[in-house]
Amino acid sequence: MQAAVLPGSEPFALPLQQRLARALAGIDPARAPRTQHRDEQGRPRFSNRLLLESSPYLLQHAHNPVNWFPWGDEAFAEAARLGRPVFLSIGYSTCHWCHVMESESFEDEEIAGFLNSHYVAVKVDREERPDIDAVYMSAVQQLAGSGGWPMSVWLSAAREPFYGGTYFPPRDGERGARLGFLSLLQALSDIFQRDPQRVRLACTAMVQAIRLDLHGSPASPAAAGEPPLPGRDLVDATVEHFRPLFDEVHGGLRRLPKFPSHLPLRLLLRHHRRSGDAGSLRMAVLTLERMAAGGLYDQLAGGFHRYSTDGEWLLPHFEKMLYDNALLVVAYAEAFQLTGRADFARVVRETCDYVLREMSDAGGGFHSATDADSEGVEGRFFVWSESEIRHELASLGEATTRRFLAHYGVRRGGNWEGSNILHVPQPDEQAWAALAGARARLREVRARRVQPLRDDKVLASWNGLMISALALAGRILDHHPYVLAAARAADFALTGLRAPGGRLQRCYKDGQARQDAFLDDHAFLVAGLIDLYEASFDPRYLREALLLADATEVLFADPAGGWFMTSHDHETLIAREKPAHDGAEPSGTSVALMNVLRLATFTGAGHWRRIAERALLAHAAVLTERPFSMGEALLAVEFHAATVLEIVVVWPDGAAATAAPLLDILRRTFLPAHALAGGAESAIDSLADRVPFVRGRRAQGNRATVYVCQQGSCDLPLTDPTALAALLRRVA
Known part of the structure; x- marks a missing residue:
């Protein structure tokens, strides 16, 4: 089968035609192509290079009449050869407004013809290439005042942006817009050709602004001095920042749309635990209550939609993202520990069950998302x-x-x-x-009913978050199947998400792992492995966490402190991001910071604490000036300021069940700053090579025993659960 020539384009070279023909022949004929351009037999009239990709988002656009290129040198070399600008479109497969812009503009033959004859068009899946997304999101936010997806950016062949925005309606006057997408394409193409000096100046200014935004300007040691390490005063200030913004009726913030991540729920729980502040607990609990009662939560099957378009959590944007559900499982599980509320435990169970039932990959990992739309209508399902x-x-x-x-x-x-x-x-x-x-x-x-589209790629970062969620849920609710599911996902990530040389990869799809992993992939997976160790006491997961944390330092560490999003040998973009903002997902910086503090406690190795303190100093300015923008990093600030509990549970060989009463006390007690280790007597000494605070711990009187220590100073060993509960009330 030969696809038609794309409007405004020359026919593809014969080798590309042949590759596309083979790809077309491999498509299931029973599966309707995602395009309005079909022949009498229902086959797609048009195909482009995206048909050769594996990203679900790129494949959605494989039959647009646009001559799309994937991101890569070929596209930018073509732009330089033709003397054209690049139109860069960034989105993801379950993005509703991405679908709208596709239907209105990228499926429109007139618009496609103009794009193909005046631009080189490039598509990027932001979930596979968060580095590219971060660079050009910075540009769009500075040019337009805000950002989102679909992201639309105009670039030079040197990959430098000179204009950008998000969704554009197709033509003038539509959806209230003065200028439609086609007019914008025409105007910017004209400026690019007619006034190249203006474009060069705009590109230069934007590149400088992006670099400053993503990496900041290093202060000279003389000017900066040695600032104090960020402390708990920043946590207190952040709580005070949110008090007047809080929605006292519906929870969350008084702003639209409402995202669960807008309010730092886990930070509020910690602030209450430390200070006894009833207001912090009330803000967290009311928000959790109202989110779970609203349309944001799938009342039939469990799991949360991405955000609410109204102030009452009633009207969601219906896509479901793995990362949202993972993060909310942790928040509800911790709230259950603190309050004992059965409804919070129920939400944890229902959400975990939803993920295991509907998002599991056959290999053990978890798929990324499900769409807001089905049958072309948002929310119909x-x-x-x-x-x-x-x-x-x-x-x-x-x-x-x-x-x-x-x-x-x-x-x-x-x-x-x-x-x-x-x-x-x-x-x-x-x-x-x-x-x-x-x-x-x-x-x-x-x-x-017709199911929403599922994005079935497996991402290392989001799987790391889900491993944490399942491990914590399994430990806190005493539900071992969740721990087993976390272990299956971890085993998959540690084997299936590897390159032949052993390097962690970001994505897995169709049996192939690809794309060297980024900071968030490493950091989120390390966190998941630490949580899984505490839930399973399998030392293999702590060992793997340490190995992956070591790799994180080799690949991503900034000698000045903190970490870059990309490794030293990733593709070089116009800027190298040093993440300093927590959004719907925590930044790799914030999670890596908590990881090294936890590993410092487990191992007693001073270098992990020094790495943490360098990172805290590197981000001290942001944490001091805008602490609410790094709410997840403030969890690490709280941990760093705390006297961390070193807890060991040891039982006689063959008598693991006897530890259950002690573990039950631990699972029901909210202990934000702790390191938990355990095992049979025969395993404890071998664990001591990595976790020195377990050395010499023995089961007293042939009974399961718990040791609670702080900075090497230990209370008397306990075998009685009631005594343990009393001790934790005193020292925690």
Whole structure:
């Protein structure tokens, strides 16, 4: 099969035509191509180079009439040869507005023809190349005042930006825009050709601004002196910063849209634990309550959508991201430890069960996301009419149906565009339990609908977050299957996400690992391995965490302190990011900082603490001036300032079950600053080579025993759970 020539383009060279033809022949004929341009047999009329890629996002655009290139030297060499600008489009596979811009502009033959004849068009999956995304997001934020996806950037052949934005409607006047995408393409192409000096000056200014934004300007030692290490006063200041911004009715911040990450929930829990401040706990608890009761949470199947478009957490943007769910599992699990609330534990279980059921890869890892859209309509998979619910629940009886409608706020006219997003106006755990059968019935019905697209690539970073989530959930809820699932994912990451030489890779898809991993991949996976060790007491995971942390220092460390996003041998971009902002995901910096502090406690090795303190000093200016922008790093600041508990649980050989009462106390106690080790007596001494504080610990009186130490000074060994609980209340 031969694809048509793309509008405004010359025919592809014969070798490329042949590669595309082979790729087309390998497509399942039963699978409808994602394009409106099809022939009489339903086959795609157009194909471009993205058909040869493996990224789900790039493959979505493989049949656009745009002559897309993947990011690489070929594209920029072509731009230089033709004397054209580059149009760079960055997005991800489950991005609703990316789909909108594709449908309106990239599927439009007139717009595609102009792009193909005046530009070299490049597509990037931001989830596979966060380094590229960070560089050009900095440009767009400075040019437009804000950023997002789809990201649209105009570049020179030297990869330097001179204009940028996000979504653009296709033509003038549409969606209220004065200038549409086509007019913008025409105007910027004209400026590029007519006034190259203006473009060069704009590029030079933007590159300087990006470098300053992503790496900062190093202060001279004489001017900077030796600033104090960031301390708990910054945590206190951050809590005070959020108090007047807090939504006292619905939780979260009084801003739209509402993201779970806008409020540093885990930091608030720690602030309350240390200070006793009731306001910190109230902000965290109310936010967790209202998010779990809203449409942001999938009331039938568990798991959270990405964000809420309204102030009440009712109207979500319906995509589900692995990282959101991993991070929220940890927040709810810690809140359960602190409050003992059964509803928080339930949300942890439901979210973990959702991930294991719907996001698991056959190899043991986890897929990245599911789309907001199905059948081309946002949210269609998730919403209900009252009549549909009544019909499907009729067999369960009128009383159950009425109770379901009331509990989940179902209205005859709907609460969103004529349909109902299930939510819980008045949370009631007894009602929730009584409606288990009704939820199961509607899950069955929903499963027969057209499913949202699933992005089935496996990312090292997000899998690291999910390993942490499952390990913590399994340990805190005493649910070993979650720990086993975390171990399967870790084993997959440590083997399947490797290059032939052993280097960690970022992505796994279609049986292939690719793309050398970035800082966040290493940092998130190290954190997951440490959490998994504490949940399983399998020393292999602590050993692997240490090896990967060593690799992080070799590849990413800045001698001045902190870490770069890219390694010293990654592709050189126009700027090298040194992450200093926590967004929807924590930065690699913040997680790496916590990792080295935890490893310093486990190993007693001073170099890990020195690495942490250099990083804290390197980011002292940001932490002092804008501590709320690095909320995850403040968790490490709290840890660094604390007297960390070194806890060892040891049991007689063959009697692991006897440690359960002691471990139960530990799992139910919120201990933000600790290192937990354990094992049978015969294993403890070999562990001491890596974890010196376990050396010489023995089970007293042939009973499971716990040792609680602080900086090498230990309380008396305990075998009684009640005594352990009392000790933790005193020292924690």
